[in-house]
Amino acid sequence: MSQPILQATGVTKRFGALVAVDQVNFHLNQFEVVGILGSNGAGKTTFFNLLTGLFFPTEGSISYKGRDITRMSPPERVALGLTRSFQLTSTFDSLSVVDNLALAYFRASRTPTIASLLFTRTRSFHDHPKIRESIETFDLAAIEHRLVQSLSLGEKRRLEIAMAVLVDPEVLLLDEPLAGLAESEIKGVLGVLRRQIGRQTILIVEHKISHIQDFVQRLVVMHDGRVIAEGGYEECLNHPEVRRSYWQIDPAEDAQHA
Numbered sequence: 001m002s003q004p005i006l007q008a009t010g011v012t013k014r015f016g017a018l019v020a021v022d023q024v025n026f027h028l029n030q031f032e033v034v035g036i037l038g039s040n041g042a043g044k045t046t047f048f049n050l051l052t053g054l055f056f057p058t059e060g061s062i063s064y065k066g067r068d069i070t071r072m073s074p075p076e077r078v079a080l081g082l083t084r085s086f087q088l089t090s091t092f093d094s095l096s097v098v099d100n101l102a103l104a105y106f107r108a109s110r111t112p113t114i115a116s117l118l119f120t121r122t123r124s125f126h127d128h129p130k131i132r133e134s135i136e137t138f139d140l141a142a143i144e145h146r147l148v149q150s151l152s153l154g155e156k157r158r159l160e161i162a163m164a165v166l167v168d169p170e171v172l173l174l175d176e177p178l179a180g181l182a183e184s185e186i187k188g189v190l191g192v193l194r195r196q197i198g199r200q201t202i203l204i205v206e207h208k209i210s211h212i213q214d215f216v217q218r219l220v221v222m223h224d225g226r227v228i229a230e231g232g233y234e235e236c237l238n239h240p241e242v243r244r245s246y247w248q249i250d251p252a253e254d255a256q257h258a
């Protein structure tokens with residue numbers, strides 16, 4: 001098998017005495033769709049932030065396409081093709097959906113400054129093929145001229161993912177993209193993400209397994225900073241440590257019911 005596109009080896013992150021991420025080994029193969037699952041406080045976001053470069057690990061190393069990125073900044077990682085949907089791709093709420101897409105695209109494609117871009121008017125870019133394609137792919141046509149501040153959470157989430165995808169990342173990293181969404185909006189967001197399968201490698205962090213069970217190809221379950229199980233959905237669900245830690249099923253009780 002070819003080498004993983006993204007790999008973490010023995011990665012630990014301490015905050016003072018607290019070990020938020022504890023000796024994690026992790027890999028992502030090209031075009032894989034992997035989910036990191038775990039209850040609140042399991043260390044998912046901290047691990048995610050080690051991958052994106054927001055934090056550096058206390059110990060261990062991270063490589064991207066065989067290159068050591070352990071101490072690279074988030075923008076350096078984005079430039080290499082590793083991107084995340086939120087935090088880095090903040091939206092401008094007083095601009096329209098299509099203006100936000102135009103800004104995201106031209107910011108990524110080395111247009112001098114955002115100020116100069118606003119000055120030349122983003123409108124002239126509305127018909128750019130990449131922007132039209134993005135509007136189509138992420139079902140944004142009906143809302144393209146609405147201001148971002150008037151969007152529902154689900155609509156805004158689709159825009160944020162569209163903005164992340166516009167820069168053509170090889171790896172799309174998503175930390176709880178479904179958080180706070182209604183069931184119908186979750187379907188919408190997973191629907192647009194599904195269209196990226198085979199074009200991008202996708203890592204999605206989620207704490208509710210039911211949301212992603214039909215979406216991911218492989219699961220990594222974290223608890224107390226450690227990876228406690230890894231593999232297919234059934235395999236992880238039935239793993240004794242996942243039953244104990246994630247589902248909080250007492251093994252003794254479990255035996256009684258068996």
Ligand SMILES: Nc1ncnc2c1ncn2[C@@H]1O[C@H](COP(=O)(O)OP(=O)(O)O)[C@@H](O)[C@H]1O
Pocket residue numbers: 015018019020038039040041042043044045046047
């Ligand atoms: N910046 C930080 N400073 C100190 N402790 C933190 C920080 N970020 C997270 N933690 C702690 O690390 C642990 C893991 O948190 P987190 O990675 O956010 O878990 P999850 O995303 O799985 O809910 C928690 O105990 C949390 O309180």
Ligand SMILES: [Mg+2]
Pocket residue numbers: 044045046
């Ligand atoms: Mg989190």
